[in-house]
Amino acid sequence: MRVLKQALVWVDGVFLAQRGHLFPWAPVFLALGIGGYFSLPIEPVLRDYVMTLGFGSVCIGAAVRWPGGWATLGWALALTAAGFGLAGLRAHRVTGPVLDWRYYGPVEGRVVALDRSASDAVRVTLDQVRLERVGPRKLPDRVRISLHGPPADLQPGQRIMTTGHLSPPQGPVEPGGFDFRRHAWFQGLGAVGYTRNPVLTVVPASEGQAGLRVFAIxxxxxxxxxxxxxxxxxxxxxxxxxxxxxxxxxxxxxxxxxxxxxxxxxxxxxxxxxxxxxxxxxxxxxxxxxxxxxxxxxxxxxxxxxxxxxxxxxxxxxxxxxxxxxxxxxxxxxxxxxxxxxxxxxxxxxxxxxxxxxxxxxxxxxxxxxxxxxxxxxxxxxxxxxxxxxxxxxxxxxxxxxxxxxxxxxxxxxxxxxxxxxxxxxxxxxxxxxxxxxxxxxxxxxxxxxxxxxxxxxxxxxxxxxxxxxxxxxxxxxxxxxxxxxxxxxxxVVGPGPWVLPLMALGMLWLMLWQGRVRVAGLIPAAFAFVLWAQADRPVVLVADTGGLVGVMTGQGRALSKPRGAGFVARNWLENDGDAADQEGAAGRWPGATGKLRMIAAGDTQIVHVIGKGGAAQIADCTQGQVVISSVALSLKGSCDVYDPKRLLKTGSLAISDRGIVTAQQRAGQRIWNTPKPRRDWRAAQAQ
Known part of the structure; x- marks a missing residue:
């Protein structure tokens, strides 16, 4: 008991010695709470927020009631709870309708932003959106469209119309990867798409629109x-x-x-x-x-x-x-x-x-x-x-x-x-x-x-x-x-695991913010982060969420099933592998990459990629030990594992290794921005 009391007194003295240097730690603990919110596998409910608020209040009360070195810990825990609550509040404040089916038809809206996509196409962001026979409650607040048709002279505040393809924001290109759905959620984007048709002006730009004056300038x-x-x-x-x-x-x-x-x-x-x-x-x-x-x-x-x-x-x-x-x-x-x-x-x-x-x-x-x-x-x-x-x-x-x-x-x-x-x-x-x-x-x-x-x-x-x-x-x-x-x-460089950057950041922050010789201890987690990074293990097989592309790791690098198509997915896979090859070069690694039915061995598993209706016409049955990936709906006889667009819609992209199959939906969890909904045809939506 005496030893415990001495230890508590010693810790209290350590915190007191840091007085005057503790404020820079405030955003660190706030960030820990924010990071905790985003790392959860399931979206918190109201009860969770109430408990977090109560916990934070108790910590503040304890810090005020018993000032001293230990009060620092109370404030740190209260900031962590505040970060968790702020992140959840922000996520729910930006809630908006998200398109949950693939839509093709008229798209009308007001120009509120202009930029360029990775393929160098002009992209326009629209608000005040109108879609054919889609009710106001289901209309996204904003949509973003890449313009691949004739050049258009677009101005801020201009109301335009075109015929285009829209779909929900895409999930991670691989399990655990960057989640564009989450990014789009906080940007207010409820749908993204493209058009190859001309863009028509419905209402010319008006300089009197207050919200767009700065954009026009x-x-x-x-x-x-x-x-x-x-x-x-x-x-x-x-x-x-x-x-x-x-x-x-x-x-x-x-x-x-x-x-x-x-x-x-x-x-x-x-x-x-x-x-x-x-x-x-x-x-x-x-x-x-x-x-x-x-x-x-x-x-x-x-x-x-x-x-x-x-x-x-x-x-x-x-x-x-x-x-x-x-x-x-x-x-x-x-x-x-x-x-x-x-x-x-x-x-x-x-x-x-x-x-x-x-x-x-x-x-x-x-x-x-x-x-x-x-x-x-x-x-x-x-x-x-x-x-x-x-x-x-x-x-x-x-x-x-x-x-x-x-x-x-x-x-x-x-x-x-x-x-x-x-x-x-x-x-x-x-x-x-x-x-x-x-x-x-x-x-x-x-x-x-x-x-x-x-x-x-x-x-x-x-x-x-x-x-x-x-x-x-x-x-x-x-x-x-x-x-x-x-x-x-x-x-x-190969993409790091999820713990690399947090460990590195905490270690370097300890080195820079803590006072005294103990600060050098921050080098330990930072060094450990680099060790984890050096041991990063990439999936043997990656599958796009549409079934349109498969990548298998070989001795020469990742082999891709197609030299063209799904270019964004291919580029991200190769970049995460630390591979400088382009899609065409990576496709050259696939053995016998011809025709619409392409096969490759991945350990004890044979990967079969069925490309389009032509590939589907060439396969009627399969055997155990095969994983069949298809870009069109399939109905096969046999005991293989089949992933066609209907199944991939529920699972998202796949990563296959000796440890089994991991889906993007499993890694992303059930969050407010990615909770899967039944896929519906746009004509069915029109009838509502």
Whole structure:
């Protein structure tokens, strides 16, 4: 008993010793609760939320009643419970109808967003949707359509109509993979599809629509940028200034990704920070040069207010997506710290920004944008804080800017590289060089030129800023093409298991946030995460949820059953394998890949892929030990295991290994965004 009491006193002292350094842990525990919600196999019910709320309240009451070191644990558990509740509240607040059948027919709606798909097709997002003979209660709030037909001149607020294919958002391309249904749920997308038909205007765009004014201004600004800077440079400039990436070509995008410069396209913390920093510096310098103001007014705080207004304008102009909102919150926290005479760049400021983002959009925790942004920011602030407090020799004045750029790029690159590799399965071996040659130019030329263009735009003289901006972006694209063309510029890595990133994050956060020598213990879970990653085991057989593609692991890599079709699925499988081959090359690994009936051995199991009605006509019976995958309905004699579209609709994609068959539905669980519903023909829906 005495030993237990001493242990409790010791733990209490440990927590008390961390006083003043505990606030940065608040978003960590909030994130643990959010992650707990998303990892559940079954959707919580009201009783679960009530119990969580009660548990959190008890923890808060205990922390208030018995203050001291142990109160820290009470607040940590209360934040975890709050994160769980916030995630559930957000998921239910965005609830909307989701199409649960495949629809073909007239589609009408109002244009609220424009972008490009991975296949370089223009995509339009519509709200106020109308579908033929589908009641209001079943209409999705938003649908997104890829336009593969004749070019269309689309404007914000324009009401259009076409005839197209719509379907529910797709589930994971493999069990445990990225769940687009969940992503679409939080975006309000109730259906996605495509059309090859012309797009007709039902009602022209109206400038008086309040909700779309900013969107209209964005697109108008993008068109003016493209008129002055055509080609990929103009597309790059439009992306940086307005967030419109629809004009940059796939070749340029591939070069930027391979050189680790794709982050310059997204309006993120870098752009927002450079813009706010430039405006802050210009305003402070200008006000300081006026003695009457400099001697009487707090010019530093006035400059911070001006920079905050400029950042808010940039947020509105760029469309206010999740990444830009996150960047604005981080910049706003820094500028507000200046206003209240606090240290602007501190772990507290980063923690406050993370708390705000997680409270507003808990689902952003799962995205690479949130993870990479806060990984880089936390690592930079922690490293330079340690550097400031360490007793190290001071570098010469001329070397400080150069050293600062090199260290910033290196630290941010090291912090984000594992996250980027985990999500995108690639690593840029020369990314540090590319960033050192490009990021400084963003700060000294591109962003200042963009601000100048914005200031001159009301007078029709935006070209004064756009030309210098184009010079800088042309250099960056040149660097991207040069670096991406080097031998071994891009490496491939296998996709990690579900525990790799959480373990790595917790370990590195412990290293950066905990005070004292025990902080080095954070290296243990981080190292263990890399060990788990190195031992990642890919499924032997993968099956698409439509039955249209099968992939089997061989000694040369994954063999695909078809050289074309289901390209998105094929690309994701190969990327998760860490395989650089394209679909056609991977299809060449399939033995005897001809005809409509394709077979391959996978251990003791024979995989039979039946392609279309032609393949179905060639098979009438099967034997035990065969797994038959078909893209059309089958009725076979024999004891084989058959997966046709009707069965795959219930199971989703498949992973087959020595341990058996795992379905995407089993891995995803019964959640609010993916609960399976009976499939119905669209004509049956019309009758309702």
């Amino acid at each position: 964005r697109m108008a600004a993008s068109q003016r940028v493209l008129a002055a800077l055509p080609g990929d440079i103009g597309g790059f400039a439009a992306a940086v200034t307005t967030g419109d990436r629809s004009a940059i070509g796939q070749a340029a995008l591939a070069a930027l990704r391979a050189s680790n410069l794709a982050h310059l396209l997204a309006i993120s913390g870098l752009h927002m920070g450079l813009l706010a920093g430039f405006v802050f510096a210009v305003l402070r310098l200008s006000l300081s040069m006026i003695p009457a103001l400099a001697l009487r007014l707090p010019v530093k705080k006035m400059a911070a207010v001006g920079a905050l207004v400029a950042a808010a304008g940039y947020l509105a102009l760029s469309g206010g997506n999740v990444a830009t909102e996150r960047a604005f919150v981080m910049v706003a926290v820094v500028l507000l710290a200046v206003l209240v005479d606090r240290r602007a760049f501190s772990l507290r400021a980063v923690a406050m920004a993370a708390l705000i983002v997680l409270v507003l959009r808990p689902e952003s925790l799962l995205g690479p944008g949130f993870q990479m942004s806060f990984a880089a920011t936390t690592a930079l602030v922690a490293f330079f804080g340690w550097l400031r407090d360490a007793d190290l020799p001071h570098a010469p004045g001329w070397a400080k800017p150069v050293l600062g750029v090199v260290l910033s790029s290196a630290i941010a690159g090291l912090a984000t590289a594992p996250v980027g590799a985990a999500h995108f399965n690639t690593m840029s071996h020369y990314g540090l060089i590319a960033n050192l040659l490009s990021v400084p130019l963003m700060g000294v030329l591109v962003i200042p030129a963009a601000v100048l263009a914005l200031c001159m735009a009301p007078f029709g003289l935006e070209i004064v800023g756009l030309y210098p901006m184009g010079w800088g972006l042309n250099w960056i694209l040149g660097v991207a093409r040069f670096v991406s063309g080097l031998d071994g510029a891009q490496g491939r």
